[in-house]
Amino acid sequence: MKENVSVLIPEDKVAERISQLAEEISRDYAGKTVHLIGILKGSVFFVCELAKRLTIPVTMDFMSVSSYGSGTRSTGVVKLIKDLDDSIMDKDVLVVEDIIDSGHTLSYLLKNLQSRKPASIKLCTLLDKPDRRECEVYVDYQGFQIPDEFVIGYGLDYDQRYRNLPYIGVMHLEEE
Numbered sequence: 001m002k003e004n005v006s007v008l009i010p011e012d013k014v015a016e017r018i019s020q021l022a023e024e025i026s027r028d029y030a031g032k033t034v035h036l037i038g039i040l041k042g043s044v045f046f047v048c049e050l051a052k053r054l055t056i057p058v059t060m061d062f063m064s065v066s067s068y069g070s071g072t073r074s075t076g077v078v079k080l081i082k083d084l085d086d087s088i089m090d091k092d093v094l095v096v097e098d099i100i101d102s103g104h105t106l107s108y109l110l111k112n113l114q115s116r117k118p119a120s121i122k123l124c125t126l127l128d129k130p131d132r133r134e135c136e137v138y139v140d141y142q143g144f145q146i147p148d149e150f151v152i153g154y155g156l157d158y159d160q161r162y163r164n165l166p167y168i169g170v171m172h173l174e175e176e
């Protein structure tokens with residue numbers, strides 16, 4: 001298969017939207033410390049860019065889960081690969097994701113995190129693909145709604161590659 005990439009959201013538009021989200025979050029969490037939880041590996045680029053723009057006190061932790069194998073479809077089975085380092089009890093948690101697709105990953109995660117008694121828990125995603133939702137997930141902060149295409153870049157992978165693209169692209173697979 002030949003891998004062809006086209007640009008869906010250019011780098012400057014992504015940066016602009018992240019700045020807007022950071023402003024909104026800084027306003028909503030005024031007087032608090034926000035505890036960012038980045039979901040590895042997809043959210044690394046987004047969580048860093050978002051954190052840099054927040055004007056409130058920030059703490060960060062990471063968790064790694066995977067529901068996709070090497071394919072382009074969710075398996076529906078979520079695997080916990082790395083847990084958080086620190087307790088989230090009484091913290092104002094903001095889960096940061098790169099994309100909500102079927103919703104399996106987030107519905108598993110939110111249930112898991114909720115049981116650890118945080119003071120509050122909200123969700124921020126750079127991309128949202130509502131057409132593909134199989135589990136209902138409430139999104140508090142959303143960067144962009146996107147159509148049902150296989151997106152890569154800015155942390156999102158195709159078979160573990162392309163995460164480092166500085167923009168959001170679409171992967172077109174063509175027969176050679």
Ligand code: PRP
Nearest residue numbers: 041042066067068074101102103104105
């Ligand atoms: C991707 C993406 C989200 C999740 C969304 O992660 O980063 O975490 O899938 O899909 P869903 O809403 O259908 O569950 P993936 O499992 O590919 O792991 P990765 O972040 O390490 O690439």
Ligand code: MN
Nearest residue numbers: 039040041042
């Ligand atoms: Mn992920």
Ligand code: MG
Nearest residue numbers: 042068156157
């Ligand atoms: Mg992936």
